[in-house]
Amino acid sequence: MKKLINHPEYVVQEMIEGMALAHPQIVKKLPDTHVLVRADLSKEKVALVSGGGSGHEPSHGGFVGTGMLDAAVAGEVFTSPTPDQLLAAIKAVDRGKGVLLVIKNYSGDVMNFEMAMELAEAEGIQVKKVIVDDDVAVKNSTYTVGRRGIAGTVFVHKIAGALAEQGASLDEVQKVAEKVISRVRSMGMALSPCTIPAVGKPGFEIGEDEMEMGMGIHGEPGIDRTKIASADEVASTLVSYILEDMPCREGERVAVMINGLGATPLMELYIVNRKVAKLLQEKQIQVHKTFVGEYMTSLEMAGCSVTLLKLDDQLTELLDAPAQTIAWS
Amino acid sequence: MKKLINHPEYVVQEMIEGMALAHPQIVKKLPDTHVLVRADLSKEKVALVSGGGSGHEPSHGGFVGTGMLDAAVAGEVFTSPTPDQLLAAIKAVDRGKGVLLVIKNYSGDVMNFEMAMELAEAEGIQVKKVIVDDDVAVKNSTYTVGRRGIAGTVFVHKIAGALAEQGASLDEVQKVAEKVISRVRSMGMALSPCTIPAVGKPGFEIGEDEMEMGMGIHGEPGIDRTKIASADEVASTLVSYILEDMPCREGERVAVMINGLGATPLMELYIVNRKVAKLLQEKQIQVHKTFVGEYMTSLEMAGCSVTLLKLDDQLTELLDAPAQTIAWS
Amino acid sequence: MISVEQFLKWIRFAHEKIQQHKNELTELDQAIGDGDHGVNLARGFEAVVQKLDAHEGKDLGALCQEIGMTLIAKVGGASGPLYGTAFVRMATAWKGKQSVTYPEFVQGIEAGANGIQARGKAGLGDKTMLDVWLPLADYLARETETVSWKEVERFVYQQMKSTESMEAKKGRAAFLGARSIGHRDPGAVSSYYLFAALCQTMEMKE
Amino acid sequence: MISVEQFLKWIRFAHEKIQQHKNELTELDQAIGDGDHGVNLARGFEAVVQKLDAHEGKDLGALCQEIGMTLIAKVGGASGPLYGTAFVRMATAWKGKQSVTYPEFVQGIEAGANGIQARGKAGLGDKTMLDVWLPLADYLARETETVSWKEVERFVYQQMKSTESMEAKKGRAAFLGARSIGHRDPGAVSSYYLFAALCQTMEMKE
Ligand SMILES: Nc1ncnc2c1ncn2[C@@H]1O[C@H](COP(=O)(O)OP(=O)(O)O)[C@@H](O)[C@H]1O
Ligand SMILES: Nc1ncnc2c1ncn2[C@@H]1O[C@H](COP(=O)(O)OP(=O)(O)O)[C@@H](O)[C@H]1O
Ligand SMILES: [Mg+2]
Ligand SMILES: [Mg+2]
Ligand SMILES: [Mg+2]
Ligand SMILES: [Mg+2]
DSSP, X not given: OOOSOSOGGGHHHHHHHHHHHHOTTTEEXXXXXXXXXXXXXXXXXXXXXXXXXXXXXXXXXXXXXXXXBSEEEEEEETSOOOHHHHHHHHXXXXXXXXXXXXXXXXXXXXXXXXXXXXXXXXXTOOEEEEEEOOBTTSOOOSSSOOOOOOTTHHHHHHXXXXXXXXXXXXXXXXXXXXXXXXHEEEEEEEEEOOBOTTTOSBSSOOOTTEEEXXXXXXXXXXXXXXXXXXXXXXXXXXXXXXXXXXXXXXXOEEEEEEEEOBSSOHHHHHHHHHHHHHHHHHTTOEEEEEEEEOSSOOTTBEEEEEEEXXXXXXXXXXXXXXXXXXXXX | OOOSOSOGGGHHHHHHHHHHHHOTTTEXXXXXXXXXEESOOOSOSOEEEEEEEESSTTTTGGGBXXXXXXXXXXXEETSOOOHHHHHHHHHHHOOSSOEEEEEESOHHHHHHHHHHHHHHHHTTOOEEEEEEOOBTTSOOOSSSOOOOOOTTHHHHHHHHHHHHHTTOOHHHHHHHHHHHHXXXXXXXXXXXXXXXXXXXXXXXXXXXXXXXXXXXXXXXXXXXXXXXXXXXXHHXXXXXXXXXXXXXXXXXXXXXXXXXXXXXXXHHHHHHHHHHHHHHHHTTXXXXXXXXXXXXXXXXXXXXXXXXEEOOHHHHHHHHSOOEESSOO | OEEHHHHHHHHHHHHHHHHHTHHHHHHHHHHXXXXXXXXXXXXXXXXXXXXXXXXXXXXXXXXXXXXXXXXXXXXXXXXXXXXXXXXXXXXXXXXXXXXXXXXXXXXXXXXXXXXXXXXXXXXXXXXXXXXXXXXXXXXXXXXXXXXXXXXXXHHHHHHHHHGGGSOOOSSGGGGGGXXXXXXXXXXXXXXXXXXXXXXXHHHHHO | OEEXXXXXHHHHHHHHHHXXXXXHHHHHHHHHSOSOHHHHHHHHHHHHHHHHTTOTTOOHHHHHHXXXXXXXXXXXXXXXXXXXXXXXXXXXXXXXXXXXOHXXXXXXXXXXXXHHHHHHOXXXXXXXXXXXXXXXXXXXXXXXXXXXXXXXXXXXXXXXXXGGGXXXXXXXXXXXXXXXTTSOOHHHHHHXXXXXXXXXXXXXXX
């Protein structure tokens, strides 16, 4: 394991400290927690709280700021944060207008957030939640846990955050978040594994000539282990899975995110985007905006995910609204 | 070699296409070149052109836009762009106010840019140049080629670009660029090598328990191959080399850049920043702003560089001025 | 049947087993999850035993409450709320007691199992820790004070092992669908170590 | 001494050698540079021979001009402007000639070497391609038409080899300082292949 760290046990704490030290104009750390909150919490508005295991940076601390999240709670690496930390975040950002929790659909995240919600409600805070499940690599079924939440979550932060910033009510903010969730789909793939610092060895093995389609952002196995394919083939496969799940008609407008998982250079992400853009052009799906970079990573995993968000006028306006965070501006 | 590419020969072309397709509001590709120019080239102002080998993304195409570069020219991976491409860029962005070339100090870059300069001057365009040499890992000497240009180059783009945007003359823009160069120092280190796509195997080898201090951004060997150290030790070493070369007094103000080389997760960069911030605090050097992320990469190399820029009032104002590019906003 | 002293022995013994088998638990989780189960539980139990050192005269209810809250605050992930809820429910069952009788003990385990089910909404056969907890509660409920703890351990082991052939429906392994078959559930295995520690503690006492 | 036909043979032969030794050149550059020299030159010479296919009656000057401009536009890095400038200077020396005499040929090589020096501002002993070009130009200037091309090749080889013990002062290897000692300069090695191709072409003719 080759990492620029001090001790596996302190990676999350030291990272949060490093973030707060780097961007004091944007975020501050709640004392004795792994919670980053907006530096300017004065405004009376619905508050947005998200979080999850660490190792997905810039998610979620990088999206705390004006027009996006009010607080982000970092768990241990790949491990949902605990209810006490979530409660601290909720209490710190609540301005009496209620708090929306943005949860990625993992059993652990859902349970910890729900426990925090119960605790906050017991203290008289109005809390609602949405659960993001954009990963089409997993079959959707109400019978099981359903799909995973991955990079599409960032669009939920952006759009719900923009509406909250405009002064909308908790119900309205929850509604728009759910609208985003219903219209966003993602799928990822990996070329190499990643290593949880405290574990010290890679979460899975993958041959020199292999890749895994549908890989989860915690190294959860995907749907297909194949010979490594070209960037164009990878892009085509990801887009076709997404469009199969969420058909888009000619003339419809989308936002595109080409998300790097950690070790993949921007060069490769842009090569993937080239093909994604061409595929959408062929299908006459209009691209309103494209985001290429690292938004929801998996430590130092190599690979990428593609996300499509189907826009309407409301979502377009909110997506384009200004935001001031570490990783989105 | 595990890369998300189609063919090693086309990586640069396809990357440039992918960038232009992703951000049509910000950049456009000059036909038949690997040049990205600002989408809005109307304004009469001094133009800034930079470039270099590819593989350092988001440098330099990611810094094309309002308030930074007017054009970026991409060479083959780790290979300076050629004079014809540079000339095309210069001609495309010249608005009659002259063009400043921002060159990183490598023999190849200097020669190709100088040839382009001669060609442009022959066509009656006023061209000046600055050469960035911020890497303190290399001993400075007028007898040899001097130091390498690395991540500090991005500060030159930002500050000279801001002054050009304000309507300053070519001389003034060149002067401020030189001021930045005289006040910016960087040093990097690597944990793992990178592979030029067309070569297909890593540029160097490094043991499982080793790191290289002073590593160049093209995999050029550094100054010290040691046992892998903690993030805090790495940060201390880099900062002390920089401050030895450019002493900073108590109360002086700096901008800090913690730059990832490609495969290093943001988590680790922030852990490094934590220590850098503490070291500067101890020395009572004021941090005006901190930039953490990927600015000048080396394909998928793991490692980081630290850059300090000594600010004065002029540089502070120009650094803080708004800019609209892909990777800086 | 079980006193504060015995209880503390059980938990300390469970802690030891978790630390010993940390890598095994992590590897099981790497196969069908995200590879943090060993690390998560090891961190949680480490925190638990540190709290126990200052238990000074707490009753079983208070101890379980402390353990549950510590696990909730320190483990995170899916197993934190689940193990945590189990101990918090046991705390309610054993409130104010310095020791419990066999039927009271069984009530506690049942309350724990029901807590896991309420929190995680899994059913039997969903390939989770519940596949150890629920059957164990039922087994103990059918027995009496004279139960053979060796047999109990064997039973728990079988339950744990039976998760190998199940298809996961809840938790992270559920994303794998049928490909989760052939692997033991990490949470079932850690639950086995928890109860193996109980059985061995009780046997030593006999 | 050398006709258009011979010249084309030389360049095509040089191209073959560069392609054959592409990996070797890249590995030399990995040791003290950035590992692209083989790839750069292979790309450049590939483009050059494609242009040569349509040379139809061009003279030596025009051919060298074409080669120089192609190398400048296709190689990039340090070696592109340097090799390119060398051929552009040779073009001036051989302007309008269908063939050149031995003294004219030597003037061309001298012009090329001087072009490299003017462009790169390196001196003898700085561990660059110049350490092949300049001594070769001098050697040829001291000889006549009857020069032994076998000897020339041996001489070029020695010059190339002598870069091994030099400390780089120019080019990327200069960043290494004393640690560049012990490695051959990639540009000197590629220049050796260029001139080995010349010598072997001339020998075949003899
Ligand atoms: N809904 C659930 N009900 C019961 N147990 C569950 C549920 N979800 C997960 N588990 C248990 O949690 C274990 C995984 O714990 P852990 O790895 O610590 O958390 P995470 O899955 O969040 O990484 C699984 O092996 C399973 O036994
Ligand atoms: N200033 C110079 N003068 C002469 N030759 C030089 C100079 N700088 C570099 N070279 C030659 O160029 C070679 C490197 O070429 P190449 O690897 O293609 O370019 P780069 O160094 O830009 O990657 C060196 O081995 C050396 O022979
Ligand atoms: Mg987990
Ligand atoms: Mg090069
Ligand atoms: Mg897990
Ligand atoms: Mg080179």
